Amino acid sequence: MASSYGKILKDGLLVENPIFRQVLGICSALAVTNLVTNTLFMSFGVTFTTALTSFTISLLRNYIPVRIRMIVQVIIIAAYVMMIDILIKAVAPDVHRFIGPYVGLIITNCIIMGRAEAFASQNKPLPSLVDGLANGLGYSVVLIAIAVVREVMGFGTILGVALPARDLWWTQWTIMVMPPGAFFMFAIMTWIARARLVKQEAS
Amino acid sequence: MKKLAFLKQPMMQRVLYALAPVALAAVYLFGWRVMAQVAVAALFAFLAEWIMVPTPPGKLSQAVWVTAAIYALSLPPATPFWIVAVGAVFAIVFGKMVFGGFGKNIFNPAIVGRAFVYVCFPVELTSKFAPAFRGFPGGFARWSFAALEELPARLTAPGLGVVDAITAATPMWSRRDYAFETRLWDLFTGQIGGLFDHAGHARVLAAGSVGETCAIAILLGAIYLLWTKTANWRLMLGTLLGATATNLLLRNALGIDLVPPLGFTLFSGAFLYAAVFMVTDPISAPRLRPSMWAYSILIGALIVFFRYKAVFAGGVGFAILIGNMLAPSLDLWIKRYQARKKAAKA
Amino acid sequence: MNKKSPAYVLGFMAAICLVFGTGIAIVNYATQGLLAKNAVMHHNQVLCRAFDLPVEGNTAEAYQQAVDQHLAADNLDGRVIYRQTTPDLERVGFIFSGLGFWDRIEGVMVLSSDLETVHNLQFLDQKETPGLGARIEEAWFTDQFKGLRVDWADPGRARVIVGASPDPAARNRVDAITGATQTSMALGRFLSEELDRFRDAYLAATPPPPASSPDESDQPPPHPP
Numbered sequence: 001m002a003s004s005y006g007k008i009l010k011d012g013l014l015v016e017n018p019i020f021r022q023v024l025g026i027c028s029a030l031a032v033t034n035l036v037t038n039t040l041f042m043s044f045g046v047t048f049t050t051a052l053t054s055f056t057i058s059l060l061r062n063y064i065p066v067r068i069r070m071i072v073q074v075i076i077i078a079a080y081v082m083m084i085d086i087l088i089k090a091v092a093p094d095v096h097r098f099i100g101p102y103v104g105l106i107i108t109n110c111i112i113m114g115r116a117e118a119f120a121s122q123n124k125p126l127p128s129l130v131d132g133l134a135n136g137l138g139y140s141v142v143l144i145a146i147a148v149v150r151e152v153m154g155f156g157t158i159l160g161v162a163l164p165a166r167d168l169w170w171t172q173w174t175i176m177v178m179p180p181g182a183f184f185m186f187a188i189m190t191w192i193a194r195a196r197l198v199k200q201e202a203s
Numbered sequence: 204m205k206k207l208a209f210l211k212q213p214m215m216q217r218v219l220y221a222l223a224p225v226a227l228a229a230v231y232l233f234g235w236r237v238m239a240q241v242a243v244a245a246l247f248a249f250l251a252e253w254i255m256v257p258t259p260p261g262k263l264s265q266a267v268w269v270t271a272a273i274y275a276l277s278l279p280p281a282t283p284f285w286i287v288a289v290g291a292v293f294a295i296v297f298g299k300m301v302f303g304g305f306g307k308n309i310f311n312p313a314i315v316g317r318a319f320v321y322v323c324f325p326v327e328l329t330s331k332f333a334p335a336f337r338g339f340p341g342g343f344a345r346w347s348f349a350a351l352e353e354l355p356a357r358l359t360a361p362g363l364g365v366v367d368a369i370t371a372a373t374p375m376w377s378r379r380d381y382a383f384e385t386r387l388w389d390l391f392t393g394q395i396g397g398l399f400d401h402a403g404h405a406r407v408l409a410a411g412s413v414g415e416t417c418a419i420a421i422l423l424g425a426i427y428l429l430w431t432k433t434a435n436w437r438l439m440l441g442t443l444l445g446a447t448a449t450n451l452l453l454r455n456a457l458g459i460d461l462v463p464p465l466g467f468t469l470f471s472g473a474f475l476y477a478a479v480f481m482v483t484d485p486i487s488a489p490r491l492r493p494s495m496w497a498y499s500i501l502i503g504a505l506i507v508f509f510r511y512k513a514v515f516a517g518g519v520g521f522a523i524l525i526g527n528m529l530a531p532s533l534d535l536w537i538k539r540y541q542a543r544k545k546a547a548k549a
Numbered sequence: 550m551n552k553k554s555p556a557y558v559l560g561f562m563a564a565i566c567l568v569f570g571t572g573i574a575i576v577n578y579a580t581q582g583l584l585a586k587n588a589v590m591h592h593n594q595v596l597c598r599a600f601d602l603p604v605e606g607n608t609a610e611a612y613q614q615a616v617d618q619h620l621a622a623d624n625l626d627g628r629v630i631y632r633q634t635t636p637d638l639e640r641v642g643f644i645f646s647g648l649g650f651w652d653r654i655e656g657v658m659v660l661s662s663d664l665e666t667v668h669n670l671q672f673l674d675q676k677e678t679p680g681l682g683a684r685i686e687e688a689w690f691t692d693q694f695k696g697l698r699v700d701w702a703d704p705g706r707a708r709v710i711v712g713a714s715p716d717p718a719a720r721n722r723v724d725a726i727t728g729a730t731q732t733s734m735a736l737g738r739f740l741s742e743e744l745d746r747f748r749d750a751y752l753a754a755t756p757p758p759p760a761s762s763p764d765e766s767d768q769p770p771p772h773p774p
């Protein structure tokens with residue numbers, strides 16, 4: 001079993017990376033990546049929700065009526081996201097003031113439903129949990145990479161800390177602060193990643 | 204290493220010839236740094252195209268020089284060189300190569316680069332304008348206005364230094380923010396720059412971007428382009444008509460004073476430069492005659508409208524990008540309409 | 550049991566809704582106290598920052614105590630205002646709100662009791678673009694309001710100006726945020742409107758102090774040394 005868990009992880013992180021290969025979850029990739037802190041929270045929320053939803057749906061997979069399975073998936077996803085939203089609001093109100101608008105966006109993240117459809121509805125609970133985690137992490141890695149570039153170019157900071165001697169050499173790239181910046185970064189990164197993957201597959 | 208080979212494009216060479224008077228005028232008005240800007244843009248645009256061009260056929264287009272020149276001449280005279288380079292690379296990579304290279308691009312690459320640096324570095328690109336040099340030898344004996352030790356005599360006023368002069372407002376901004384009207388003759392010759400008074404403070408008037416300042420040079424280029432049939436006259440005329448009609452409608456019919464008089468609209472900012480060198484780009488413009496008219500009239504109208512209403516002060520670049528976006532559809536709609544009419548007749 | 554029968558489908562749906570609905574309800578109910586407490590604490594924190602109140606510690610109780618001790622809340626034509634009751638200080642703050650670029654912006658503005666000078670400005674709630682308009686909350690921006698003169702005499706009713714003005718040295722002007730022109734312009738506009746509305750209500754409700762009559766405040770403010 002161990003090797004297959006390894007494969008699930010590798011698939012989610014690299015080979016079938018949700019952003020590069022499945023091109024899912026782009027909306028949030030554009031919206032939240034202008035600051036690394038925002039991105040970390042979003043990544044955590046998506047990873048957590050994907051894993052939990054995949055696990056739950058896999059548990060119920062033999063009982064869910066096929067015709068209404070999508071509705072059921074959405075209900076489960078929405079329920080988890082709302083719980084997370086309320087919990088953050090109660091426990092860390094300052095964080096919530098910052099990322100509140102984005103938490104609701106998790107519901108609409110297609111990665112979660114994509115994994116529920118593609119994997120969890122046909123596999124056992126534990127592999128589904130791992131698959132959800134792996135895809136969430138694959139999403140997170142790409143988002144954080146984009147966010148690091150955007151925060152450095154757009155704000156001259158990393159995680160809110162100013163770069164050394166910023167005033168001397170750094171110039172703001174305003175476009176990196178705005179969503180179009182993510183659009184260009186996303187295109188460049190997908191381009192590089194795909195070029196690499198295609199080369200690997202050919203060899 | 205890729206072999207270095209160029210497609211032969213006589214049309215693109217002619218555009219370069221047409222740009223020569225504009226470049227000369229720019230050097231006279233702003234100093235030799237302008238040529239350095241063009242050189243940096245050309246070098247980086249060329250490198251970007253060379254790296255990106257697919258190996259078969261592997262030939263570079265001469266259009267890359269045109270893109271670089273039009274882009275570099277649309278910048279303010281003191282743009283930092285690294286920003287010039289960033290915009291040039293962006294213009295070629297995202298304006299042209301991602302669509303498949305020369306002839307396949309939807310947008311005019313030079314404007315893509317210009318709009319990118321404009322949105323990305325608003326401070327560097329909107330507050331670094333300088334007054335034009337005058338007399339003889341003018342800018343031919345100078346590097347740039349910012350390199351001057353002290354202000355020329357005609358610009359000396361209490362409390363003003365070189366720094367105030369290189370962060371001065373252009374005619375369009377002066378009109379909007381300080382209600383100062385630049386003389387039409389100055390706009391025509393490009394000798395913009397002088398002192399004016401606002402609320403008791405002396406202010407310096409600055410010229411705009413390097414290529415757009417001298418209307419005479421642009422008109423010389425336009426005559427050459429039309430004479431050699433390099434540019435389509437419909438595109439130039441349509442832009443003029445669109446702008447004139449909109450300007451008359453907004454200012455004279457609706458009485459909106461924020462919209463400048465017609466002469467000012469046509470000779471200020473990048474209007475002429477865009478109408479002659481940017482709208483006429485055959486790749487990003489539509490191919491059919493009726494759509495050419497619609498395309499250029501729309502751009503002219505949008506320029507006037509954007510100058511009046513938009514958040515970003517310069518509307519020319521965005522107006523053309525919107526026109527570029529519509530161009531293929533315009534061709535398609537016209538074709539469909541003509542086909543339907545033919546079918547109805549038959 | 551047949552999984553395709555309508556009874557099963559409906560029953561399953563009902564069960565799912567019930568289970569997860571209950572889950573959300575429980576989480577919501579369990580945190581309700583905390584949420585209310587957080588909201589009050591945030592409001593008090595902002596008030597303390599706006600009025601520069603001394604606070605001992607970083608607890609909800611400390612903020613509450615500071616607000617209770619120094620401020621008296623009042624209602625003026627449906628607008629909440631706060632008067633500072635510390636003996637040697639006379640300041641008045643009011644809650645303003647207006648439409649920003651995306652959504653409603655709410656905050657508190659504290660003025661000197663003659664309404665001529667801004668003491669401070671702090672935001673309670675805003676949903677502007679993170680990294681652009683949302684920077685109105687940052688200290689460098691709000692600090693600009695400290696000591697700002699309100700121009701009650703401006704014919705264009707621009708009481709405060711955010712961003713460009715014909716006279717860059719105007720003493721009722723603060724710098725706008727680069728890249729957030731819309732938010733800055735909206736802020737300048739509705740702050741001026743709210744100031745006007747607040748002053749009308751305030752002067753109507755407050756008897757003029759003996760030293761100056763309400764007419765006099767329409768005159769340009771005297772220049773300080």
